[in-house]
Amino acid sequence: MSGTKDMNLTLKIWRQKDQKSSGKMMDYKVNAISPDSSFLEMMDVLNEDLVNKGEEPVAFDHDCREGICGMCSLYIDGEAHGPDRAITTCQLHMRKFKDGDTITIEPWRAKAFPVLKDLIVDRTSFERIQQAGGFISVNTSGNTQDANAIPISKHDADKAMDAATCIGCGACVATCKNASAMLFVGAKVAQFSLLPQGKVERKDRVLNMVKQMDLEGFGNCTNTGACEVECPKGISLENIAIMNREYLMASISKED
Amino acid sequence: MSVLDSKIPEGPIKDKWTNHKNNINVVNPANKRLIDVIVVGTGLAGGSAAASLAEMGYSVKAFAYQDSPRRAHSIAAQGGINAAKNYQNDGDSNYRLFYDTVKGGDYRAREANVYRLAEVSGNIIDQCVAQGVPFAREYGGLLDNRSFGGVLVSRTFYAKGQTGQQLLLGAYSAMNRQIGKGKIQMFNRHEMLDVVVIDGKARGIIARDLVTGKIERHSAHAVVIATGGYGNVFFLSTNAMGSNVTAAWKIHKKGAYFANPCYTQIHPTCVPRSGDHQSKLTLMSESLRNDGRIWVPKNMDDVKAIREGNLKPTQIAEENRDYYLERRYPAFGNLVPRDVASRAAKERCDAGYGVNATGEAVYLDFKAAIQRYGKEKALVTGNHNPTEAEILAYGEEVIEAKYGNLFQMYEKIVDQNPYKTPMMIYPAVHYTMGGIWVDYNLMTTIPGCYAAGEANFSDHGANRLGASALMQGLADGYFVLPYTIGDYLADEIRTGAIPTDSPEFDVAEKEVTDTLNKLINIKGTKSVDYFHKELGKVMWDNVGMARNEAGLKEAIEKIGKIREEFWKDVRVPGSVEGMNSELEKAVRVADFLELGELFALDALNRNESCGGHFREESVELGGEQKGEAKRDDVNFKYVAAWEWTGNPGQAKMHKEELEFNDIELKQRSYK
Numbered sequence: 022m023s024g025t026k027d028m029n030l031t032l033k034i035w036r037q038k039d040q041k042s043s044g045k046m047m048d049y050k051v052n053a054i055s056p057d058s059s060f061l062e063m064m065d066v067l068n069e070d071l072v073n074k075g076e077e078p079v080a081f082d083h084d085c086r087e088g089i090c091g092m093c094s095l096y097i098d099g100e101a102h103g104p105d106r107a108i109t110t111c112q113l114h115m116r117k118f119k120d121g122d123t124i125t126i127e128p129w130r131a132k133a134f135p136v137l138k139d140l141i142v143d144r145t146s147f148e149r150i151q152q153a154g155g156f157i158s159v160n161t162s163g164n165t166q167d168a169n170a171i172p173i174s175k176h177d178a179d180k181a182m183d184a185a186t187c188i189g190c191g192a193c194v195a196t197c198k199n200a201s202a203m204l205f206v207g208a209k210v211a212q213f214s215l216l217p218q219g220k221v222e223r224k225d226r227v228l229n230m231v232k233q234m235d236l237e238g239f240g241n242c243t244n245t246g247a248c249e250v251e252c253p254k255g256i257s258l259e260n261i262a263i264m265n266r267e268y269l270m271a272s273i274s275k276e277d
Numbered sequence: 278m279s280v281l282d283s284k285i286p287e288g289p290i291k292d293k294w295t296n297h298k299n300n301i302n303v304v305n306p307a308n309k310r311l312i313d314v315i316v317v318g319t320g321l322a323g324g325s326a327a328a329s330l331a332e333m334g335y336s337v338k339a340f341a342y343q344d345s346p347r348r349a350h351s352i353a354a355q356g357g358i359n360a361a362k363n364y365q366n367d368g369d370s371n372y373r374l375f376y377d378t379v380k381g382g383d384y385r386a387r388e389a390n391v392y393r394l395a396e397v398s399g400n401i402i403d404q405c406v407a408q409g410v411p412f413a414r415e416y417g418g419l420l421d422n423r424s425f426g427g428v429l430v431s432r433t434f435y436a437k438g439q440t441g442q443q444l445l446l447g448a449y450s451a452m453n454r455q456i457g458k459g460k461i462q463m464f465n466r467h468e469m470l471d472v473v474v475i476d477g478k479a480r481g482i483i484a485r486d487l488v489t490g491k492i493e494r495h496s497a498h499a500v501v502i503a504t505g506g507y508g509n510v511f512f513l514s515t516n517a518m519g520s521n522v523t524a525a526w527k528i529h530k531k532g533a534y535f536a537n538p539c540y541t542q543i544h545p546t547c548v549p550r551s552g553d554h555q556s557k558l559t560l561m562s563e564s565l566r567n568d569g570r571i572w573v574p575k576n577m578d579d580v581k582a583i584r585e586g587n588l589k590p591t592q593i594a595e596e597n598r599d600y601y602l603e604r605r606y607p608a609f610g611n612l613v614p615r616d617v618a619s620r621a622a623k624e625r626c627d628a629g630y631g632v633n634a635t636g637e638a639v640y641l642d643f644k645a646a647i648q649r650y651g652k653e654k655a656l657v658t659g660n661h662n663p664t665e666a667e668i669l670a671y672g673e674e675v676i677e678a679k680y681g682n683l684f685q686m687y688e689k690i691v692d693q694n695p696y697k698t699p700m701m702i703y704p705a706v707h708y709t710m711g712g713i714w715v716d717y718n719l720m721t722t723i724p725g726c727y728a729a730g731e732a733n734f735s736d737h738g739a740n741r742l743g744a745s746a747l748m749q750g751l752a753d754g755y756f757v758l759p760y761t762i763g764d765y766l767a768d769e770i771r772t773g774a775i776p777t778d779s780p781e782f783d784v785a786e787k788e789v790t791d792t793l794n795k796l797i798n799i800k801g802t803k804s805v806d807y808f809h810k811e812l813g814k815v816m817w818d819n820v821g822m823a824r825n826e827a828g829l830k831e832a833i834e835k836i837g838k839i840r841e842e843f844w845k846d847v848r849v850p851g852s853v854e855g856m857n858s859e860l861e862k863a864v865r866v867a868d869f870l871e872l873g874e875l876f877a878l879d880a881l882n883r884n885e886s887c888g889g890h891f892r893e894e895s896v897e898l899g900g901e902q903k904g905e906a907k908r909d910d911v912n913f914k915y916v917a918a919w920e921w922t923g924n925p926g927q928a929k930m931h932k933e934e935l936e937f938n939d940i941e942l943k944q945r946s947y948k
Contacts, residue, residue, distance in 0.1 A: 039855055057692075058554040065556055065806075072804045072859060077850050080858055082344065084517040086557045088686060089442055090348040105689075112689045137488055138856045145465065148345055152457040156450035157409045161329040161755045163400040165407040169364060172418025182411040182436055185443060189347055212409065219409050 027053045028120040032067065034079055035127045037136050040143075044136065046125075056116040060103060061086060061093065063115055080139040088112040088253060091188030094195070095140055096127040101192035101251040109190060109253045129195035133202070133238045144191050146237035147205065153233035154226040155209045157218050177215045184212040186254045193248035193256075199240030204248040206234050207260035214267050224271035231268055281534070281918055281933045284716040285389040290939045291371075294393045297717070298760055302767030309334030312766050313497040313774070315482055317469045317524050319346030319452065321445055321747055322730025323503030325754030328451035331460035333759055335766075338495055339452065340464045340484060342519055342861075347449045350505060350517040351750060354441025355562035355683065357423060357433035358747040360398040365422050369430045371395040378745060379940050381427040381614050382710070382738020383888035383908060385537070385916075388939055389717060390735045397756040398748055402434055404755055408447040412436050424567055425743035427614035427947070433744045438562050438683045444747055448754070467493070468861065469524045470789045472500055472531050472726060475781045479528075479726035483782075483789045487861060490854040492790055494782050496775035498766055499725045501758065502528055503750075506709035506731040508541065510869045510876060511821075512813025514706035515547060515560040521865035522872050525713050525732050533721035534918035534931060536714035536734035538872065539880035542741055542889050543822050544707035545618035548690050549638040558705040559690060561641070562683055563743040566611045568646035568676065569700070571618070572598045573630040573639050583632050590632070590640055590699050601625055609947040616740045616889045617947060619704035620906075623822050626703070633701055642699035647672030704822065708746060710737040710889065711879070714918040714933075718761035719753060722918075725765060729753035734916065739888025793853045796863045801846030805862045808843045812836060812866070812873055820877050825893040829881040833874055833926060840870040874925040879917055882930065885909035902944065910942055 029052045037044025051067050058066075061083050068078035084092040093110040097103035103113045118124065126140065134142040159165065185208070193204040210227050213219025219226075242261055249258045286297040304312065312335050316327040319341040327339040341349060363369040374395035379386055402420070406412065412434050413421040422431040436443040455461040466487040473481040473496070481496035507522035508514035529535045546561045574580050575597050582588035601621055603610045613621075622639050625631070632638050651672025655663035663671070673696050677684065687695050713721050713728035715735055721728050730750040737745065819832035843866070851857040886895040886906035895907045914935050919928040 055552055055554050057551045059556070059690075062554045062556050066554065069804055069806060072848060072850055075848075075850065078859060080856055084343060084348055084519050085350060085353045086518055087353055087515075087559045088689075089353050089439065090343070090350070090517060091345075091352075092343060092348050107685065108689055112686070114689065114692070116692060141856065144344055148453075148456075148463075148465070151450070152453045156454040157407065158454060159404075159407045160332045161325070161404060161451070161759065163397065163404065163756050165400075165403045168362070168402040168406040168412075169419050173414055174418055175414045175416050178411050178414040178418075181409075182413075182443070185411050185436075185446065186439060188352075188442075189345065212411065216409050216411065218407055 026120070027055055028115065028118065028122070030054060030118065030121070031123040033123065033125045034140070036079070036139055038138065040135055040137055054115055056114070058115050059086070059111055060097070060113040060115065061111045080141050082141050083111055086111040089188060091190040094129050094142065094190055094192070096129060096195055098125050101129070101195045102253055106250070107253060107255050109188070129191050131194045131200035131239070133200065134191060134194065146239070147189055147191065147202070149237060150202065150206055150230055150233045151209065154229035157213060158222060171217050173217060181212045181215040184208045184215070184256065184260050187256050188254060190253065192251050192253060194239065196247045196251040197240065198245060198247070199243060201242045202234050202239040203242040203261045203264065204252065204256055204258070206230050207264035208256050210267055211260040211263040214263060223267060224275050227264060227267040227271050228275070279932055279934070281714070281931050282716060283387065283933060284718060285387070286717065290389060290392045293389050294396055301761065301764035304763045304767050304770060306334050308770040310336065311773070312336065312769060313338065314499045314501065314762070315495060315497040316340070316501045316503060317482065318349065318503035318505060318732070320349035320351035320503060320505055320730060321441070321448060321750030322732070322754045323501070324349065324445060324448035324452050325751050326501055326503060326729055326758050327461055328448060328455055329755050329759040330762070331455035337455070337461045338464065338497065339461050340467045340469055342466065342468045342487060344465050346452055346463065347446060349445060350520050351445045351747070352442045353517065354747055355438045355560065356425065356564035357435035357440045357744040358401065358444060358751070359425070359432050359742070359744045360402045360434060360748065361395055361432060362399050362402060364420060365431045367430045369432050373430065374398060374432065376940055377428045378736065378742060379738065380945055381742040382740050383945055384738065384910070384914070384937065384942050385540070385887055385935065386736055386738030387935060388937060392939070393757065394736050394749060394752050397752045400756060401748060401751045405444060405447050408450060410436065410443045410447045423564055424612060426563055426566060426612045426618065427609070427742045433564070435564065438564065438680055441747060444751065448751070470527065470864065471785045472528045472723070473781050473785045474531050474723060475779060478724045480775050481777065481782065483785050488856055490857065492786055494777035494786060496777045498769045498772060498775065499727065499762055501727045501729060502713065502732050503729040503754065504732050506712065507869070507872055508706045508709055510812065510873050511706040511816045512809050513550070513555060513558050513817070515544065515558050518557060521868065523865050523868045525728070526868040526872055528713065528721060528723060528726055530921045532723045533726060533728070534714040534920050535712070535875060536916050536918045537711035537739070537879065538876040538919070539820070539883060539890050540710035540739050540888060541706060542615055542708040542710060543619045543704045545615055545622055545704050546641060546702045547705035547707070548687060549633055549701055549703040550635060559686065560705070560707060561687060561700065561702060562680070563615065565641060565680060565683065568679070569611065569641040569643050570600055570645055571602050571611055571639055571641055572600045573625045573632060575599045577629065580630055580632065584634060599630070606947045613947045614740055614742060619822060620891060622704055637703045638701040639703065640699035641702045643676060643695065644699070647676055647696070650675035708741055710734065710739060710741050714916070718764060719758050720761070720765065727758060727762060729758055739890055793860065793864070796847065796849050796860060796867070797853055799845065799847050799849070801848045803846050803848060805847060805849065805859055805866050808839060808847060809862070809866045809869070811839050812870055815839070816873055816876070820880055823891050823893055824880050826881065829877050832877040833881070836870065836874045836877065837926065840874070843867065843870055871925045875919055875928050878926065878928065879919065882917060883913055885913045887913070901948065902946065908944070
C-alpha cells in the first residue's frame, strides 16, 4: 500500500435530473480520501455525505467494481475511465490524484447515449446492435458436435478471445470525436469471423450490425485511434480493419 | 413424512435423468407460443434459461436490474468451468465428477441432482463452443484444461481469467438472437419486488422500472428466479454492488422454502481489506493455486519485521517459510477445497502470522512457477544455457499468458507487482450454496415458481468446488429447466393469457407501493449503507468463518435490533418516482436484514461442522484429523428448508433427509 496521507479534493460533477431536463456542472468538496480507495469509493464518500446532509446523491452506474461488468462509465478530467490505462473507472485508484486536485466528472457524451440522470447514460443502442447480428444461430440442443471436433488454431482462438474481451462499456464511443461505435462492433464481428463456427453467417452478420449501428446515430471512423487508447480491455484497432474487410467482402459478394 | 417431495426419479442413478425426460409431459410447439414464462435475472442460469425457453417456442419476459443482460455478475467469474470430458485422458468420468462434487460438498447435496449435473457437463462445453465461446486451446487446436481445488484430474475449461465473461456473453448472444426475433421481451433496469400467487400458483411478478420508478404488473404461466446468491448480506463480499436476495426473499415470503441459508463459501484467495473505505472485495481466481504456493513466515520475528516494513517477503529464505497447506495436506497441497484453504489461512492469521498491517493476509507466491516455466520455455525456444534473468523473463511471459488480467487487477488495487513479490491474499465471502429449496425439476414449494443457478440450493451441498458454479448455472438454464418446466406447463395449455387486473395483482402491487412509500417517509438520520455495514459486521464477526452457539445467539439478537432501528431511522432521499439508487439499496438491505436472522438461526440449528459451515463445538479432538471439521451424519444428514411464518426468527424448519446410495459417506480427507 502506498501509505501516503489522505487527500482533500474539489469535484466538478454533471448534475441532470432526468432525460428531459437540462443539466449543469456543480461543485462539491470531499475530504480525507485515502489514496488506497478506488475512484468509486471516493464517490461513495461524497454520496454518503450528501445523504447525511439531506441532499440527493449523485447517480452513477456501477456494479461489479472489478472491471468486468462494463457498467461504470465516467468521463474524468477529459478521459474515459480517467487518467490511467487499461482499466475501468472502478479500478481507478485515488493514488493517481494529488491532495488539493480539482476533478471534473462527466457522463459519456454521444447522441446515441442520452443521459438518463446525472452521470448515467442509456446504452441500449449497443443492445440493439448486438440483437441485429451479434450471435451464432445455434439452438441449445445438447447434441451439437463434440467441442473438439473442429480444431481451431491457437493463434485464431487467442485473437478471437482478445476481441471477445470487450465489456461493452462505451468508452470507445465517449472518447471518439465522431462518437463512433466501430471498435465495439468490430470486436464482435472480428471474434466470430475468426472462428469456424462464426464464418457461416459472417456476411449477414456484418451487414446487419453495421446497418443498425448507423441507424442508432453513431458516427463514422476516421482512424484517430483514441478508442484503442482509452479502451479498458485494450481492444485493438485491427478489429475495425477486420470489420471493414468483412463488410466490403459481404457487400460485393452477397447473393440475394 | 416430510412435506417436502424431492421428486427424485426411480431407478439406478445413471438412468434417472434419461428416464425422467422420457416420462415427463411435453408441451407441443403450437401451444408453447401461448405460454408466457418470466425469467428474473440474466446471469448464466437466467440468460441460458431465457434463451433456451424462447428457442423452444415459449414467450419469455426477462428482467435484469442492470442496463444489459451482459452485466449480470456471472460475468466476473474468472477461473473456469468443469466438465467430465476426459480430454486429458487422466481418468475423468461422469462418476468421478459426481463423486468429487458430492465429497467436495461434504455430503450435504442431493445425489441425483449432482449426477445429472455431471451428466450434462460435457454438453455445456459442446454448446458453448458452437456459440463461439473462445476457450483456451493448445497448439494442436484442441481445448486446453487446468486443475482446480478438491480434485485430482484436469477438467476445467477456461478462457484466460475471464471464463465467466465469455460464457455469459455466449448466453447473452443466444438471448440477443431471441430478443431480435421478439421471442424474448427484455426488461433492462427493472427490479422484481414481489411474486404474484393466484390459487396457489405463481402467476406473475411486480417489478419497478428503475428509470421511471413506475410499478409494473407482469403475468406469466411460470416464474423462474435466477437472481444469484446473497453474499452481500455480509456487506463486504466479492459480489457485485447490486447483487441482492430480494427476488429470492420475496418468493420465500410467499411460500418458497429457503434451504440451508448458513452454507456460505468464504473464498480463500481474495485481495485483503485495506481500510474502512472499502466497498467490496476482489477475488483472485482459484486457478492461481495451480501455480502459486501459499505461505506465511515460520518465525514471528520475520512477521514483525514485515509488518514494520523492515523486511521483504522475497528476502525470507526457503527454510524459514511455512507452506502450511503443503505441510498439513500433502495429498492435495495448495489445491485443497476452498473451505479447507480458508480455515487454514484463518488459523495461521489467528495465531499471529498474518503478513500485512491488519494481520489478515498470507502470501501466494509464483516464484517457483515462474522459474519452472521459464526453464521449460527457454528449452523450447532453443536457449539451452539461459541466464537467471532470462529464465525469469521467460517464466513471467508464461504466467502473463495464463493469468495476465488477474495480475493486472491485483497491481491496480494493491500497487505492488505480483510478478516480483508475492501476492497478499485473505479469505472473503464469495458464494452461497444455500438458497431456495427446489425439487428435482427445480420447482420451489410454490407451484409454477422455479429457482435456477446460485439462487437455488441444490447441487453443491455445504461447499462448492471451484469452476462448478458456471457448470451448474448453465446446466440448469440450458439443459435442465427447459425440459422440466414442460412437465408443469403441459397442464397450462388451456389457461390462456393471465390478466393482470385480478385482486391478487392489486394486493401485491399495493404492498410494494406501500413499502416504497414507507421507506421514503421514514426520513430518519442514518444512510442505508450505515445499516448495511452494521449488519455486515455482525455477520462477519459472529456468522463468518467460525461460528459458535453464544455468538450466533448474539447475532440473532443484534440483527433484530438493527432491523428495528432501520425501519425507524433510515434516511432515503428523493422520491419513489424516477431513478433513485438509495431507494433501490434500501429495498435490498431491508430484505438482507431479515435473511441475516434466518441465516444465523440455521447456523445455530446445525450443530455440526460441514463444508463452509464450521461450528467451533464440532471439531476432531484427536488422531490424524485432529483440529479438522467434524461432520455429524447421525443428526444432521438433512437439508434444512425453512418456511416463512411472518418473522424470520420464527421460521419453521422442514427436513429433507439425504440418502446416499451411490457414494459411501466418509470423512472428507485431503491429507
